[in-house]
Amino acid sequence: MRLWSLLAIALTACMGDMGMDMMIPDVIDVPASAGRFDTVAAVDLDPAPTVVEVALTARVADVELAPGHVTSMWTYDGTLPGPRIEANVGDTVKVRFTNSLPEPTTIHWHGVRVPAAMDGVEATQAPIAPGATFTYEFVVPDAGTFWFHPHVRSDVQVERGLYGTLVVRGPGEPATTSDRVVVLDDLLIDDAWSVAEPDAMQAMVGRQGNLILANGRAHPIAAVIRGGLHRYRFVNAANARYFRLALPGHRLTVIGGDGGLVPAPREVDDVLLVPGQRVDLVVTATNVAGETLEWQSLPYDRGHGTGAKPAAIVFQQQNDDATPVTTPAVPSSLATIAPLPAPRVQRELRLAESGGHSPTFSINGETFPAITPLAARLGDVEEWSIVNTTAMDHPFHLHGFRFQLVRPTADVAWRDTINVPAGQTVVFRTRLEDHGGRWMFHCHILEHAERGMMGELEVAP
Ligand SMILES: [Cu+2]
Structure with a gap:
């Protein structure tokens, strides 16, 4: 154990919540440096215009985080972030995945409305063993910026560098430089x-x-x-x-x-x-x-x-120092999104925590994996009230379905992750459309998710 940790534990033990503040380290000041800025584009192996096929390997690699500073990371294809997969709305995305890590993993497609079997969670997929392969295949129904990461020991695996992006373009993208x-x-x-x-x-x-x-x-x-x-x-x-x-x-x-x-x-x-x-x-x-x-x-x-x-x-x-270009205008209207109708089902989910040396987290008094899945019906509109009973914010994420905010502000913009501030309640509506099966919801502070602030929704067809 490092001195820093020992010091923090000692302080926490004698100072209670004051010591918690000591767990937030100061940020290291690093000088700006030139070099690659943009993410690396994935290579599409399928010539068909509506199929994007990508080979992806999770492996350990050395990454230069700053000039002269190389760190051993867990990566997709040796880059940090992993490759950027690009597709158009309606395309089929196929990812031939190989796990070359020393432990099992999966890929979760965050925000993408995939079939439950492709969601990369343990309820629907056994983790992919070291040396094994799995092909993820799904249609991308929505335009937007999505990302992918493991859903096994995510606090450790994402921290070590396992993440990449999936950009889906649709009609009506604004012109930008x-x-x-x-x-x-x-x-x-x-x-x-x-x-x-x-x-x-x-x-x-x-x-x-x-x-x-x-x-x-x-x-x-x-x-x-x-x-x-x-x-x-x-x-x-x-x-x-x-x-x-x-x-x-x-x-x-x-x-x-x-x-x-x-x-x-x-x-x-x-x-x-x-x-x-x-x-x-x-x-x-x-x-x-x-x-x-x-x-x-x-x-x-x-x-x-x-x-x-x-x-x-x-x-x-x-x-740059070239002649300035003409700035494109930002369109005053970007998308038309109808508000979801009144819900058939209303639910309340209460987020709670218990502190101490081994903190645990819960939703409606249950700590994952010892939970009872919520029963739901495909096609229903549901309204969820996320009640944060704790002294810190939690970012709440729902798999498989997108939602619209109702409170504190009504907003039709599609979301899949929302901050629930300490001591407050956030209400959203979602339509359980297209994909039945078992879906997860959880706090996206990964240490909280892995310590129980996670639940499941069973959507019957
Ligand atoms: Cu949390």
């Missing part, structure tokens, strides 16, 4: 830049790291075209860190969320992105040649003293 994916993460590393071993004490607030990564690198530089309208599809792949994104001095325009484009663009100063969520933003680059700007994550209090940390740099945006 660039369109890129930015996967956000943080790692807890030691002095040698190795990923620190999991520590039970960190489970309570979720493992928050000391190294912030954008597309697998610490403080990289995103080159942008002067005057251009730049689209960023942000994904929060961190175990527990909430990113409150801002580009100081700039307004951000939100054009999409978890489930594709929102009805109309919305200007904000900053945007909160909780683990599992995605947000699509456009930003106009200024006219200043060579100008550099820092994307930051502003302080946010998700409970237990997490708000005390200063803003952290996420990546740098740098204008």
